[in-house]
Amino acid sequence: MLSQHEAFARIRLLRSPNIGPVSYRQLLARFGTAAAALEALPDLVSRGRGPYRPAPADSIEREVAAVRKAGARYLFHDQPDYPALLAELDSAPPIITCRGRLALASAPCVALVGARNASAAAVKLARDFGAGLAEAGFTVVSGLARGIDGAAHEGALSLESRPTIGVIASGIDITYPPQHVDLQERIASEALLIAEQPPGTEPRGRHFPSRNRIIAGLALGTLVVEAAPKSGSLITARLAGEAGREVMAIPGSPLDARALGCNQLIREGAVLVQTPEEVVELLQSFTGAPRSRFRVSESAADFDYAELATAEWDGAGTEAIAALLSNAPVAVDELIRQSGASAAAVHMALLELELSGDLERHEGGLVRRSGPQ
């Protein structure tokens, strides 16, 4: 169990400028605790712009009070109450907030996602799959959006056990979309509601892909019920595939534009499913080797963050790495090769650049210089 003091320091560290899941974990690895990292940071990072300033303690006090007021609690990625499958993600959110019955996340989970403007037939399918999978003992995870998401939740809520998890892109105390005020409150009070963003955060475009990775990460498999090509639902499905989880889709006629996303997914390797029973059969036999076959994007070579504990913090090295960066994303592995420096040294340099606001991280271990050249 984390002490109150360290829990507070962790929240404060994650809310500090230029800190994301990667730099957060690297700082914990480097300094052992968030409290120690917060103490060290102002002296370590400046790059000629004055000392680094972590998030003010009083704003964190207000955040913690808001989480309490909302009836929610914090979960930390390395603690036993954090959902186990979600913790396996490379990009697992370091801290999430939740309201409701956390035990629902310990049951086998299946994600049901799809279009907001879904056809009536697909909405009915989503409700039937939600109910059928809940009946079979699965917790139904979705994103509380209109259309497929809402119908999937409602299907699961039709059971007395209410086995469903809503993952929202806003803070835990913000309701979105307006049509789902009642549904969100019902899920929070009778099932489980999860949010990554701090309380008070209104949902913005950039929050949705981030939310989608939590949906995919909680579940053994993700089923797309109906989706357009290039939709958020397909992103969720691909994230599930990259995480080594099962990816499933319900097909439709090529003459139905709303089926094209699902058909495309099946062409890419998702398993075609037609009934809840087929999903159950697939997930009950899931042993970590999905039957769906996605071309998984090349991920960065494994690097053990523990090496950061003893790595050199070297300003000249940081500038050498900075000189290799441009606005075009490049793989960290490529930087290690080109610089000739050790992996630990390059990670340290990138960490310093990120904390200084000079680096952006992208999916798949890519980084780029942020701002104008």
Added chain:
Amino acid sequence: MLSQHEAFARIRLLRSPNIGPVSYRQLLARFGTAAAALEALPDLVSRGRGPYRPAPADSIEREVAAVRKAGARYLFHDQPDYPALLAELDSAPPIITCRGRLALASAPCVALVGARNASAAAVKLARDFGAGLAEAGFTVVSGLARGIDGAAHEGALSLESRPTIGVIASGIDITYPPQHVDLQERIASEALLIAEQPPGTEPRGRHFPSRNRIIAGLALGTLVVEAAPKSGSLITARLAGEAGREVMAIPGSPLDARALGCNQLIREGAVLVQTPEEVVELLQSFTGAPRSRFRVSESAADFDYAELATAEWDGAGTEAIAALLSNAPVAVDELIRQSGASAAAVHMALLELELSGDLERHEGGLVRRSGPQ
């Protein structure tokens, strides 16, 4: 080139009692020519029922006259004008008859098949795929049935080059179904019509699976447009898969009963396709290793028929094999193991039993005793 005499003998041999594609080929391997086989047969086979009587020569003369009258010609499985891909099938028909432009069978072929009682949307898809694939340089093969088959032919016939092949379950001079009298005549005169059964043969239920293997065998890949589970179209698709060809299907909603067969095929490993371009892309890159993944049924171990040329014809051995048979189909390989005899001796025994009317052959190298025990 076959002599007129040997061509006649081959037709007569194939039309003789208890002779199928396997025994026909074995007899050619044993005796070198059909003429020699016909000469030897009456003395070889009797099993206590009097001498074996080949088909009467005059009935073959009438058949040849009928084929000529229909404007058709014969093709023999080992001759250069026989369609090359079809010849690769283990069960390639030893003799077929055809009317029209044989060159169409030398272009890359794609089979389009599906339900007779197809939906209007699927019929339109079949026509569009037929036209699109013809435009891309493919010959469209189908079975001249109502629904999907007819629409696929019509799509290809909309091009000036008329690249389509109709494979019928009847004799070359019989039209079926009545709705397609004009279409069949048009295909015969402007494109290519193929029949395996002798002229005058009305189509019967048992002829259709046999016809379907020719459709699948002519083509690099088979596309099922719309089909019910357990339909003839799915048999054609599975035959294509077993022959190592590409298998494709157009999906549909699980709420649409007419899509269930195609969806099932995709679950079994067929490639989901939505446009003619996707079919073209798949088949143009086809190199003999299909992208579709079917569980291919275990086939009989390879046996070189040439060994039959010198094998012993041994009545006692035949009775020993006969004693191992029952009404339940058994693999020839299993008979070889259990009998302890050589493969050639067992094949000889089976050939004698088949010619005597005491053996039926089934798909996948299975045989059973025919008639009551």
